[in-house]
Amino acid sequence: MLHVSNVSKLFNSGTIDEKIALIGIELQLNPGDFVTVIGSNGAGKSTLMNMISGVMKPDTGDIVIGDRSVTALPEHRRSRWIGRVFQDPMAGTAPRMTIEENLAMAYLRGKRRGFSFGVSSARRKIFQAELSRLGIGLENRLNAKVGLLSGGERQALSLLMATFTRPQILLLDEHTAALDPSRAELITSLTDEIVRDMNLTTLMVTHNMEQAIRLGNRLVMMDKGRIILDIGEADKQHLTVERLMTEFERISGKKMADDRTLLG
Amino acid sequence: MFENFVGSLPGAVYLGLLYALMALGVYITFRILDFPDLTVDGSFTTGAATAAVMISHGASPWLASLTAILAGMLAGACTGLLHTKGKINGLLSGILMMIALYSINLRILGMPNVSIMGENTVLSVFPPIPFMIVVVLLFKFALDAFMKTDLGLSLRATGDNKRMIRSFGANTDNTTILGISLSNGLVALSGALIAQQSSFADATSGIGMIVIGLASVIIGEALFGAKTVFRATLAVVLGSIVYRIVISLALQIKGFETSDLKLITAVIVIIALVFPTVRSALKQRGAAKKRSAELLKSLETTPGGER
Numbered sequence: 015m016l017h018v019s020n021v022s023k024l025f026n027s028g029t030i031d032e033k034i035a036l037i038g039i040e041l042q043l044n045p046g047d048f049v050t051v052i053g054s055n056g057a058g059k060s061t062l063m064n065m066i067s068g069v070m071k072p073d074t075g076d077i078v079i080g081d082r083s084v085t086a087l088p089e090h091r092r093s094r095w096i097g098r099v100f101q102d103p104m105a106g107t108a109p110r111m112t113i114e115e116n117l118a119m120a121y122l123r124g125k126r127r128g129f130s131f132g133v134s135s136a137r138r139k140i141f142q143a144e145l146s147r148l149g150i151g152l153e154n155r156l157n158a159k160v161g162l163l164s165g166g167e168r169q170a171l172s173l174l175m176a177t178f179t180r181p182q183i184l185l186l187d188e189h190t191a192a193l194d195p196s197r198a199e200l201i202t203s204l205t206d207e208i209v210r211d212m213n214l215t216t217l218m219v220t221h222n223m224e225q226a227i228r229l230g231n232r233l234v235m236m237d238k239g240r241i242i243l244d245i246g247e248a249d250k251q252h253l254t255v256e257r258l259m260t261e262f263e264r265i266s267g268k269k270m271a272d273d274r275t276l277l278g
Numbered sequence: 279m280f281e282n283f284v285g286s287l288p289g290a291v292y293l294g295l296l297y298a299l300m301a302l303g304v305y306i307t308f309r310i311l312d313f314p315d316l317t318v319d320g321s322f323t324t325g326a327a328t329a330a331v332m333i334s335h336g337a338s339p340w341l342a343s344l345t346a347i348l349a350g351m352l353a354g355a356c357t358g359l360l361h362t363k364g365k366i367n368g369l370l371s372g373i374l375m376m377i378a379l380y381s382i383n384l385r386i387l388g389m390p391n392v393s394i395m396g397e398n399t400v401l402s403v404f405p406p407i408p409f410m411i412v413v414v415l416l417f418k419f420a421l422d423a424f425m426k427t428d429l430g431l432s433l434r435a436t437g438d439n440k441r442m443i444r445s446f447g448a449n450t451d452n453t454t455i456l457g458i459s460l461s462n463g464l465v466a467l468s469g470a471l472i473a474q475q476s477s478f479a480d481a482t483s484g485i486g487m488i489v490i491g492l493a494s495v496i497i498g499e500a501l502f503g504a505k506t507v508f509r510a511t512l513a514v515v516l517g518s519i520v521y522r523i524v525i526s527l528a529l530q531i532k533g534f535e536t537s538d539l540k541l542i543t544a545v546i547v548i549i550a551l552v553f554p555t556v557r558s559a560l561k562q563r564g565a566a567k568k569r570s571a572e573l574l575k576s577l578e579t580t581p582g583g584e585r
Contacts, residue, residue, distance in 0.1 A: 132426055
């Protein structure tokens with residue numbers, strides 16, 4: 015479904031500040047795979063997400079979705095196949111527009127946008143049904159401005175908007191990191207539910223090891239722009255935070271010093 | 279003085295309606311796209327010049343007005359291209375277009391000003407004020423409807439959260455160019471109508487137009503609210519009329535002259551922009567003070583050590 019092959023990315027190449035963000039990344043996601051990605055700051059997790067979504071272009075390598083290479087396509091063309099939820103709850107929705115208007119825009123993912131009304135009564139019914147899946151009462155507030163919602167509500171809406179058109183790939187970029195624990199828990203369980211229900215091929219970056227172990231069927235660990243560990247379904251079931259940390263220390267030869275990684 | 283004011287009221291309302299189309303254009307860029315577009319100063323004159331020259335050569339005033347819209351849209355599209363494809367800062371791309379248009383407008387006019395005195399205009403067919411009410415409402419409702427279409431939604435989202443709408447596959451370069459283009463089409467139409475109302479077009483008629491547009495938008499929103507697009511566009515139209523009334527009042531105060539108009543406009547916009555900031559800052563400080571006083575008091579009444 016998603017094939018990232020030999021992808022590298024340098025920042026400030028040729029200068030004294032040269033930084034290797036990604037080097038020779040190989041990653042293959044099969045249909046229905048839910049892969050969680052962990053790694054310390056600067057490991058290249060976000061850069062990898064940006065490569066796949068087209069925010070940045072790789073220096074080398076190829077990115078294939080389904081059976082087409084998307085490496086040369088700009089972000090807005092790729093978004094036809096890619097749903098995304100960002101870390102910042104404010105990033106995934108338009109605050110001065112209403113809930114139903116936001117959903118109408120998400121509904122047309124990757125399609126031509128013409129002169130028909132964005133919110134028809136038929137579409138409104140679909141939106142209402144979809145919103146009720148979230149179970150937080152947004153289905154009764156279709157005409158509320160999204161800017162009035164709380165961070166958790168906005169992130170739940172972002173998650174719905176990113177997924178309800180069944181994109182081929184779902185990218186979650188630390189999408190619970192900016193929320194308080196109870197909200198983060200809500201979004202985590204919603205994510206699990208939606209991805210499972212719709213059988214979405216998902217790549218989720220997280221700082222939270224516990225979350226990375228709990229969700230998904232595969233776990234990938236990154237360090238210094240490389241994938242250093244790829245744990246499949248069978249091994250992942252017996253994984254614990256402690257074992258993951260010893261594994262990391264064994265491979266990278268250093269302690270996992272990042273507090274955020276521990277405490278999430 | 280009061281009698282004077284009542285006498286000048288219909289004139290102020292009429293001018294307000296003519297300029298309301300320009301204000302709607304400014305609303306599209308300034309509020310919806312969040313793009314302060316200075317092209318307006320040039321494209322207003324472009325509209326006036328195009329219409330005046332065509333009418334003076336015997337073209338139908340309707341065709342002339344329509345061509346003015348297209349000329350304005352073209353100018354706006356150029357600004358949009360400079361900003362999106364050329365990656366030039368928004369303010370600067372507007373200023374560049376404004377300067378370029380000054381020469382282009384002189385080319386269109388062929389001389390510093392063109393008179394169309396005595397020619398037929400679109401304003402001479404029907405009673406002008408009712409006609410302009412219909413025209414302005416027509417454009418207002420068309421704009422409201424457009425902003426609810428799929429394309430209109432993506433245009434609004436471009437100004438609201440670019441990253442988000444891009445992640446849903448809209449090309450924000452295109453929506454930006456479209457928005458600026460539509461905006462300048464309306465501005466140019468307003469210029470064309472003003473030329474027909476005043477019977478001449480002048481190369482300098484657009485100077486300061488952006489500030490007048492901003493004044494209309496800000497006054498309108500402050501007085502009439504902007505909760506929805508429908509409300510906001512209505513507010514902008516009314517804001518344009520109120521602005522003209524304020525100006526005609528100001529000009530009746532002894533000591534003010536017509537040449538002070540732009541200064542008065544600038545002062546109105548400055549007040550309208552600064553006032554909400556100052557008010558909310560004062561409010562917040564007041565609330566914080568009160569709350570602190572409450573907390574202090576509750577500490578005093580609660581004896582120490584007993585909680």
